[in-house]
Amino acid sequence: MEGPSSRVPSTQHGGLWPSGGRDLCEETESDPARDMKTHFRVCRFIMETGVKLGMRSVPVATACVLYHHFFERVNIHAYEPYLVAMSCVYLAGKVEEQHIRTRDIINVSHRYFNSGSPPLECDKEFWDLRDSVVQCELLILRQLNFHVSFESPHKYLLHYLLSVRALLNRHAWSRTPVAETSWALLRDCYHGTMCIHHKPQHIAIATLYLALNSYGVELPVGERQWWQVLCEDVTEADIDTVISDLLQLYDMEAKCI
Amino acid sequence: MDRELLRQCLTYHGASLLDKLKCEQTENPDFQAVVSDLSKATSESKGEEQGKPLVEQFIARKADILFCPTWKIATCQKEGHVEEEEEAAEPYATMPPLELFMEVSYEERRSMLYRDLERGDIVVGRINNIREYGFFLTLLCMAGGLTRDVEDLELSALCHIREIPTTGNHDDPLSYYQIGDFIRAGVKDIDRYQEKITVSLHQASLSSNFEHIKLGVITREELPVHYSRSVRAANDSSETYEYILKSCHGYHNPSVVDYLLEKVGITDTHPPSMMRGLQSKLFQEEDFASAIRKKQSASWALKCVRAGVDHFKHGRHVEAMNEYNKALEIDTNNVEALVARGALYANKGSILKAITDFELALESCPDHRNAKKYLCQTLVERGKQLEEQEKLVTAEGLYRRALALDDSNPEAQEALHKISDTIQKSIRLREEVLAKEQVKAKTSQTSADKLRKILKEEKRMKKKRKRSASSSSSCSVSIKSSSSSSSSSSRRTSKKKKKKHRRSEHRHKRHRRISSRDSRRSEEGKSEEVRKDKDEDEVEWYPAPPNTSATFLNQKGGPGFVVRDEEEVEEKDAEEKRICRLYSLSAASENEESDSSRKESKRRDREASWTKKRSSMSRSPERERSRSRERRDKNGERGKEYNRRNSDTSRRRSSGENSRRRVSCSSADSEYSRKSSVRSEYSGNTGSASKHSDNRMRCDLSKRNSLDGGRYEVRGKRENFEAEVKSDSKRSESTGNHKPSGVTSAAGERPKKELPANLLDIFNQIAQFEKEKAVGPKK
The missing domain is CATH 1.25.40.10 (Tetratricopeptide repeat domain)
Known part of the structure; x- marks a missing residue:
C-alpha cells in the first residue's frame, strides 16, 4: 500500500494494543491457525465493542465482514488488527446507517484493553488515536475498492423464521426458543471467516437448521425439505459445512479466550 | 433447565446425546437434577440415530445455555394487532405458506390444520350452500392467527344463522348472502374428531388481537396477500420462495430487520450468543459507551x-x-x-x-x-x-x-430577624389601620345622609358653633375621611363660609391622624381596584400579606399603636414610611421578575397614564366629587368585607407559614391586588416623606384634582413613585411634564414643621373644642 493511509503501522500505538505480546507466545503454531485465533479474538473484540456501543446486529456483522475482507487482501502482520477493527466498526456504522462516534469507539476500546482504567484524557494521545481510526477507515475503503455493502443473512433468517413458525403449532413454537438460538448462532458465526465464505442464505438456513435440530423440533416433510424450498441451491452438504464451520468456532472459543 | 425441552430434544436425538450430556454437564447441578427423568425419555425414543455427533456434541456442551429457562427471552408476541396495516404497507415480505412449496401431503396438512386451528382464528371462505339454518363455507385461506395453505383441503365450515349478526330488520339475515360470496369469519368451534368447523360472523368470536378486523362479506381485493401470492405460486412453478421473497417490497425495507426482530421477539440491545464470553451477564454497565462518555465528559x-x-x-x-x-x-x-x-x-x-x-x-x-x-x-x-x-x-x-x-448562617439569621421585625411592624400597623377602617365603614354607610343632615343643622346653628360641632363626632370623622384633602373639601363647603373654622379643626386633627387618613385613602383606592379585580378574577381577591400579623403580635405583643398623642407624630411618620416600604415591595417584586422588555412596556404604560391623568384633570370637579362620594359609600362596605377576608386568609396563612414556598407564592398572589394599594399609599405619603418640592406639588395637584383615591389620581401617583424609585432621569422627565399645571394650595403643606406659629394657637383652641365636642354626644 502506498500513500498516507498506509502509514498506520501497528507499532504506532504499541502502548494500547496488547496483541503483539499475545501473539508471541503462539509462535510455535502454524501461521494459519495462529491468524485464525487472532481474527477470532479481534472479532470477539468487535462484538463486545458493538454491544457496548449499542450497535444493532447488522452493523456489527458488517464490521466483521469488513474486517475479514480486509485481511483477506492484506497480510495480518502489516496492520494492527485492533485498529482495523475499530475502523471497521466506525465504517460499518456509516454503511448500515447507525453512526457511531469515534470518541465512543476509542473510549470503549481503551477500556477493553485496560479494564477498569479511567477514561482517556482529552490530550494528544486521544487525538492521535482518533486520527488513526479515521486514516485506517480510508485505508480499508481503498483496500476494498469502496465495496463496503454486503448482503446480510439477517433478513433471510428472520423471514425464514416466520415461515417456519407458521408450519408449527403455535404453542410448540412459543415453548421452544428457536428464534433466539438461531439469532445467537448467526451472530456467533461472524467470529470466523466463514461469514464471508458462505452465501448469506446458506448461513441463515444452517443456523435455523441447527437451532431446530438442537431442540429436536420436527417439521412436516413433503416432497421437498423446508430448506430446499427456502433456498433453491442449498444442499444438505452445504448446510453441514456451514454448521461444522460454526461449531469449529465454538471449539475455538475454548482454545483462544 | 427446561425439562420439557430437554426431553423433546432427547427424544429426537436418542441415547447418544444423553451420554454426551452426562459427560459434558457433570458439573451442572441443574442437569443432575433432571437426568433421571431423561433416561426414561430416551428409552421411549425412536432409537434412530441422527448420525451427527458434532451437533450432538454441540448440544451437549451448550445445553446449559440452550435449555436455560432465561434463554427464552421472546415473549409470545401478540401479533395481529397490526396485521391489516401490515398488509397495506408490507414492512416485511408476506410469504405464502411454506408447505405449499414443500408439497406436503394432503393428509398431513389436513391433520396439521385440525391440530393447530384454534378458536378465534380468522378464516376466509366462499359460500357454497345456503340452508335455512345457516350457510356453508369452503375454506380458501387463513386470514389471521395461522397461515396455512388450505384451499385444496376441501374444508367446509358451517356458519349457523345464530352466528350471523342481524341488521335489526325483520328480513331473513341469510338473504344478504349469496352463494359465491367471500366471507371472512372467526372460528367458533373445531371438532377435531369429526373434523367439523363452525364459524361465526360475530366480532365477539375473535380473539382480542383481531378485534379490529371486520367480519362478513369481503371483496376479492380484500383477500389476504399471502393467499393471492400462493395462488400465483401454485400456478407458476418459476415463482419460487426465494423469487417471491426478493420481489416483495417488504424485503427491501431498510428497517426490515428491526421490525422483524421485534415481531419475533428478540432484543438486539442485549443480543443472545452461544459464546460463553459473550453472555450478556458478562457485560458491565460501566463498560458501555454511554457510561464512559459520561465519566469522561465529567x-x-x-x-x-x-x-x-x-x-x-x-x-x-x-x-x-x-x-x-x-x-x-x-x-x-x-x-x-x-x-x-x-x-x-x-x-x-x-x-x-x-x-x-x-x-x-x-x-x-x-x-x-x-x-x-x-x-x-x-x-x-x-x-x-x-x-x-x-x-x-x-x-x-x-x-x-x-x-x-x-x-x-449568622448573616442570614440576622438579616431575617431584622427584616421580619420591619415587616411585622408594618403589618401590625396596617392591620390596625384596617381595623379602623372597618369601624369607619359602619358609620360611613349612611355618611352621605348624615352629612346632609349635618350640613343642614350646621346651617341652622351657624352661631352656636359648639352645639353644631357636638352633633356627632363620628360624623365629623366621616367627613374627615371623605375630605381627605382639604382643598377639595373647601370647595365642597364653599357656600358655607362659616365652615372655615371647622376645616381648620379638621386640619388639626388631620395632623394627628395622618397615618390613618393616608391608609384610609389607600384603602379606598385599593378597594376600587379590588372591585375591578373581583370581576375579573375571584380567586385573586386580595389575599393577606404572607406573614400574618397574628403570629407576629403573639410573638411580641409589645406596645400598642392604639393610643396616639401628638408627640408620637414623628414616630408615626417613621412607621408610615415603613408601611410604605412594605407596600412598595409588592410593586418592587414585580420589578424583579421583569426583564428589560417589561420595563419598556411599563414605561409606555406610565406615559399612557400620564395622559390619562391629564385628561382627568380637565374634568369638572363637581362631577368628580359626586362620583367619588358614591364610590366611597360602596367602598365602606367593601372595606368591611375585605377585613373579614383578610383575617380569614391571615389565619390560614399563619398555619402554613413555615413552608417557604407557600409564602413566596402568597406574596406573589397578593402582589397583584396589593399593587394598587401600595401605590395609592405611597401617593398619600409623598407629601410628608418626600424632600422634593416637585413631588409635593404634584401631590397637591392631584389631590386637588380628585377628591379621594380616584383611580386616575392613584395611577398618576404610582407612576410618580415608580419613576422616583426606578430612575432619576425618568423622574425628572415626568416631573417636568407636570410642573406647568401644578397649582399649590395651602392644604398641601402638611408637614408640621412648616406650620406658621399662629396656627398652633388655633390648634390648641381646636383641641379644647374637640374635647368638649367629644363630651357633647354623651349628654
Whole structure:
C-alpha cells in the first residue's frame, strides 16, 4: 500500500494494543491457525465493542465482514488488527446507517484493553488515536475498492423464521426458543471467516437448521425439505459445512479466550 | 433447565446425546437434577440415530445455555394487532405458506390444520350452500392467527344463522348472502374428531388481537396477500420462495430487520450468543459507551474548571469564564463548573446569574457543600439588595431560603430577624389601620345622609358653633375621611363660609391622624381596584400579606399603636414610611421578575397614564366629587368585607407559614391586588416623606384634582413613585411634564414643621373644642 493511509503501522500505538505480546507466545503454531485465533479474538473484540456501543446486529456483522475482507487482501502482520477493527466498526456504522462516534469507539476500546482504567484524557494521545481510526477507515475503503455493502443473512433468517413458525403449532413454537438460538448462532458465526465464505442464505438456513435440530423440533416433510424450498441451491452438504464451520468456532472459543 | 425441552430434544436425538450430556454437564447441578427423568425419555425414543455427533456434541456442551429457562427471552408476541396495516404497507415480505412449496401431503396438512386451528382464528371462505339454518363455507385461506395453505383441503365450515349478526330488520339475515360470496369469519368451534368447523360472523368470536378486523362479506381485493401470492405460486412453478421473497417490497425495507426482530421477539440491545464470553451477564454497565462518555465528559470538564479556577486566582476573569463555559459545553450541568461559574458571577456582581448556577448545581447534586454555602451567601447578598430596593417580602423569602440551606448562617439569621421585625411592624400597623377602617365603614354607610343632615343643622346653628360641632363626632370623622384633602373639601363647603373654622379643626386633627387618613385613602383606592379585580378574577381577591400579623403580635405583643398623642407624630411618620416600604415591595417584586422588555412596556404604560391623568384633570370637579362620594359609600362596605377576608386568609396563612414556598407564592398572589394599594399609599405619603418640592406639588395637584383615591389620581401617583424609585432621569422627565399645571394650595403643606406659629394657637383652641365636642354626644 502506498500513500498516507498506509502509514498506520501497528507499532504506532504499541502502548494500547496488547496483541503483539499475545501473539508471541503462539509462535510455535502454524501461521494459519495462529491468524485464525487472532481474527477470532479481534472479532470477539468487535462484538463486545458493538454491544457496548449499542450497535444493532447488522452493523456489527458488517464490521466483521469488513474486517475479514480486509485481511483477506492484506497480510495480518502489516496492520494492527485492533485498529482495523475499530475502523471497521466506525465504517460499518456509516454503511448500515447507525453512526457511531469515534470518541465512543476509542473510549470503549481503551477500556477493553485496560479494564477498569479511567477514561482517556482529552490530550494528544486521544487525538492521535482518533486520527488513526479515521486514516485506517480510508485505508480499508481503498483496500476494498469502496465495496463496503454486503448482503446480510439477517433478513433471510428472520423471514425464514416466520415461515417456519407458521408450519408449527403455535404453542410448540412459543415453548421452544428457536428464534433466539438461531439469532445467537448467526451472530456467533461472524467470529470466523466463514461469514464471508458462505452465501448469506446458506448461513441463515444452517443456523435455523441447527437451532431446530438442537431442540429436536420436527417439521412436516413433503416432497421437498423446508430448506430446499427456502433456498433453491442449498444442499444438505452445504448446510453441514456451514454448521461444522460454526461449531469449529465454538471449539475455538475454548482454545483462544 | 427446561425439562420439557430437554426431553423433546432427547427424544429426537436418542441415547447418544444423553451420554454426551452426562459427560459434558457433570458439573451442572441443574442437569443432575433432571437426568433421571431423561433416561426414561430416551428409552421411549425412536432409537434412530441422527448420525451427527458434532451437533450432538454441540448440544451437549451448550445445553446449559440452550435449555436455560432465561434463554427464552421472546415473549409470545401478540401479533395481529397490526396485521391489516401490515398488509397495506408490507414492512416485511408476506410469504405464502411454506408447505405449499414443500408439497406436503394432503393428509398431513389436513391433520396439521385440525391440530393447530384454534378458536378465534380468522378464516376466509366462499359460500357454497345456503340452508335455512345457516350457510356453508369452503375454506380458501387463513386470514389471521395461522397461515396455512388450505384451499385444496376441501374444508367446509358451517356458519349457523345464530352466528350471523342481524341488521335489526325483520328480513331473513341469510338473504344478504349469496352463494359465491367471500366471507371472512372467526372460528367458533373445531371438532377435531369429526373434523367439523363452525364459524361465526360475530366480532365477539375473535380473539382480542383481531378485534379490529371486520367480519362478513369481503371483496376479492380484500383477500389476504399471502393467499393471492400462493395462488400465483401454485400456478407458476418459476415463482419460487426465494423469487417471491426478493420481489416483495417488504424485503427491501431498510428497517426490515428491526421490525422483524421485534415481531419475533428478540432484543438486539442485549443480543443472545452461544459464546460463553459473550453472555450478556458478562457485560458491565460501566463498560458501555454511554457510561464512559459520561465519566469522561465529567473529567474533561473538571480539567477545564481547574484551569478556570487557576485563571480566576490570577485575576484573569475573562479567561476563567471561558474555561467554565467550555466545561459546561463539554458536560452540561457539571456541578463543579456551575459552582465555579456561579462564584465568578457573584464576584462580578451578577447575583441573579450566580444564583441560577448554584441552583442548577444543587439540582444535580443536592449535597454539594460549596454550592450550598455559596448559594446561601449569594441569597443573603441578593436579599440585602432587595431590601435596599424596598422589596421586603422577597428579600425575606431569600433569607429564609438561605437559612433553609444553612440554618447556622449568622448573616442570614440576622438579616431575617431584622427584616421580619420591619415587616411585622408594618403589618401590625396596617392591620390596625384596617381595623379602623372597618369601624369607619359602619358609620360611613349612611355618611352621605348624615352629612346632609349635618350640613343642614350646621346651617341652622351657624352661631352656636359648639352645639353644631357636638352633633356627632363620628360624623365629623366621616367627613374627615371623605375630605381627605382639604382643598377639595373647601370647595365642597364653599357656600358655607362659616365652615372655615371647622376645616381648620379638621386640619388639626388631620395632623394627628395622618397615618390613618393616608391608609384610609389607600384603602379606598385599593378597594376600587379590588372591585375591578373581583370581576375579573375571584380567586385573586386580595389575599393577606404572607406573614400574618397574628403570629407576629403573639410573638411580641409589645406596645400598642392604639393610643396616639401628638408627640408620637414623628414616630408615626417613621412607621408610615415603613408601611410604605412594605407596600412598595409588592410593586418592587414585580420589578424583579421583569426583564428589560417589561420595563419598556411599563414605561409606555406610565406615559399612557400620564395622559390619562391629564385628561382627568380637565374634568369638572363637581362631577368628580359626586362620583367619588358614591364610590366611597360602596367602598365602606367593601372595606368591611375585605377585613373579614383578610383575617380569614391571615389565619390560614399563619398555619402554613413555615413552608417557604407557600409564602413566596402568597406574596406573589397578593402582589397583584396589593399593587394598587401600595401605590395609592405611597401617593398619600409623598407629601410628608418626600424632600422634593416637585413631588409635593404634584401631590397637591392631584389631590386637588380628585377628591379621594380616584383611580386616575392613584395611577398618576404610582407612576410618580415608580419613576422616583426606578430612575432619576425618568423622574425628572415626568416631573417636568407636570410642573406647568401644578397649582399649590395651602392644604398641601402638611408637614408640621412648616406650620406658621399662629396656627398652633388655633390648634390648641381646636383641641379644647374637640374635647368638649367629644363630651357633647354623651349628654
